[in-house]
Amino acid sequence: MLVIQNLNYSSHATIFFQRFSVIFTDILFIYAVRECCRCVNGKRAGKDIMEKPTFILAALLLWNFGLLIVDHIHFQYNGFLFGLMLLSIARLCQKRYLEGALLFAVLLHFKHIYVYVAPAYGIYLLRSYCFTANNADGSVKWRSFSFLHVTLMGLTVCLVSALSLGPFVVLGQLPQVISRLFPFKRGLCHAYWAPNFWALYNAVDKALTVVGLKYNFLDPTKIPKASMTGGLVQEFQHTVLPSVTPLATLICTLVSILPSVFCLWFKPQGPRGFLQCVVLCALSSFMFGWHVHEKAILLAILPLSLLSVQRAKDAGIYLILTTTGHFSLFPLLFTLPELPIKILLMLLFTIYSFSSLKSLFRRERPLLNWLETIYLVQLVPLEIFCEIIFPLTPWKLTLPFVPLLLTSVYCALGITYAWLKLYVSVLTEPIPVRQKAE
């Protein structure tokens, strides 16, 4: 099994072993969820255990549809990694900063995608650990800077990095490692467009091309042949709109992350603000990042679950984001035997999240307005069209990627909307009056 030449090796025992390794490493995830549940205050506690925020949070995290299918059906070790992330968040909420930083550093060296949320971690640690006190109005007290804390933190992070990258530095392979980690050669979008801003951009480009060809604004000979959804991971040219370079996406990402980070620095709200910033960082980089995978949406969904059980406003955003985000994961499982499973699990999770959050916030105004409800309900006909009706039509052979395109564009709308809504709610939030400086 471990012989490297043995690519595509497969047997029942291997499958069993690999699957079991995922289940085994999920133990960490379960522990992390338990720690997170402790951080959530149980003020709203009902008499029934099913109605307690902690129970709902545990169910939302452990039964998370995306994590289930990506890890246990598609096969990845995200449960373990998200366990590390949630654990570090929980540690930060419990004010055990060094542990949190250590865990996050370890996490970064497991999978570098978590670099997207690093700004939130950096600023939060700097703000609440390196500066030990705040002024009465919440702004930072510059005098309280603690050298000891900074050194400790720096040491922790450097030690982890040294352990992880050390062997490769000694062998002189660092550039190769880095080029493997950041593959800018692989094109703006994945074979299946992740539902982000660039999916909308591509779709507009396509639409303009079609319209242009029809009314003879464009010269057909100049249009490159390669189809963007041709299933191959490669660079391609936009036809009408300007093509996007990696640098442009990087700048877009940074610009979109900045306001949330500023918010974290100037309007400190403790763990809550930190969580919001983590979610915003993850979402912004998902929106504008280079070669984003659709699975990266989990990076935003899981931390947002923590917020969703605490405030009705966040719960509404959570429902939109999870439903569309999870729906956009559907193309990961494309074989017929998996179809019932993904639909059943998705229904299970969606119905649970809607009804539990609704009962949790039953005294407040409805979580979703009519427009959002209509948008979410229309996912059902979309799924029916993509999975059942479309394969029966003659377009199946000529335009096989239409369902994927529809799914990603439709989901991109919802995710963009959720992102904007969350951003607006964070930016317009009034600065809380601090009772006392810590």
Next chain:
Amino acid sequence: MEKWSLMTITVLLGLTVRWTVSLGSYSGAGKPPMYGDYEAQRHWQEVTYNLPIRQWYFNTSDNNLLYWGLDYPPLTAYHSFLCAYVAKLINPDWIALHTSQGYESQPHKLFMRATVFVADLLVYIPAVILYCCCLKETSTKKKVSSALCILLYPGLILIDHGHFQYNSVSLGFALWAILCLSYDWDLLGSMAFCLALNYKQMELYHSLPFFCYLLGKCFKKGLKGKGLILLIKIAGTVVVSFAVCWLPFCTDVEQIMQVLRRLFPIDRGLFEDKVANIWCSLSVLIKIKSIVSPQTQLKLSCAVTFLSLLPTCVKLTLEPSLRGFKFALVSCALSFFLFSFQVHEKSILLVSVPVCLIINEIPFMATWFLLVSTFSMLPLLLKDGLLLAYTVTSLAFLSACVTSFSIFEKTSAEDLQLKSFSLSLKGYVSWFKSFPKIVKRLFLLSVTVMGILTLLSATMNPPERLPDLFPLAVSIISCLHFLFFLMYFNIVILWDSKSSKSQKKMS
């Protein structure tokens, strides 16, 4: 959370488990020349689609009865016919006469699994949900947890969606019948039961309680007035529904006789394979099969079965009540399973489903029984390669029951419905005080034994001289359990009286 969303989640959970189990292996996968029940069902589709009805049950050049000949009543045949029509639309190769024998492929497996899934979804699951919603004097939470436990019962899931059969159809019809009877719609109920009976003849295990309950009801109304009319109406309904089901076979007597001969194969012996009933267990000590002639075997088993049924049936006829009816269903089916002729290990499902229905009344005993019943089919499941599914679903079922009914706190004599029995024993037995503890220890002991035996039969090779050691051990242990349960259910039924209920209400 509201009731409907909880119920929806329960149903979705049940469906997810069903479909996940169905991704696994099935009976006789890749085992020529006879394959297994999967091939049997496929073969019936082939036969019913390609041959005229007159030949379905007859041995002809196109229909070799020795190769999975039809041996279920007409409704099963019609169901196969219907499935065959759909199969024809998708891929005609699946049901081509002769050439399709032993056909196996991924798409075909998907199709077959989907037919079971749809049948389950249309017949069994709605009946369970309706039954749980209509439970009287119970909170929403209790209703939902009963539904959850019933839908997660591993035995039925493993046999239908793993091993491959359509038990959920006949059991579902029986459930519909029980549901109708509990609303006093006796005619609809008897019709539903006739459908069940015409789907699988094994439903005869349930027929005596139905008969006694309805007869008792007629007696109660007075046999000279309303009771007689009701009896005539019921009899009419039964005759008509049977006639409709058998209509195509009513052309001549030989057809009917041939179908009956196929349904009740008397020459197949007292038992086959390893079954957890009394005859198979006794054969370890006495080789009944070789000592006694088949005719005497038949008479012997009939006599014993009849004797064991008698008390329950008499009681039910004299005092027909819905609660007594459900318990009688359990105990009669269990008697049939233990003592009757030609029993299959899968027939334990006929006992399990009525037990599921009383899971909210005696959660502890019901959970125990349901676990044992699944365990008794272990050799079969091992043969089909369903060990993983068996382990996971059983553990899930156990934990669902433990959390939703907190069964370990409900082991007192009163919770086990043994109050009146213990009262009548009080003078003679002094150990009754520690009763809950003893019961709990017994339960833990039995679960441990089952766990160890599962582990042994899954990992160890049996000694060469005794190749059937583990299956035999499984069936003997299950048989002992079933005898104990038979005793328990009979005690509950016989000592259940109106006076004890009124006492309960007083206190």
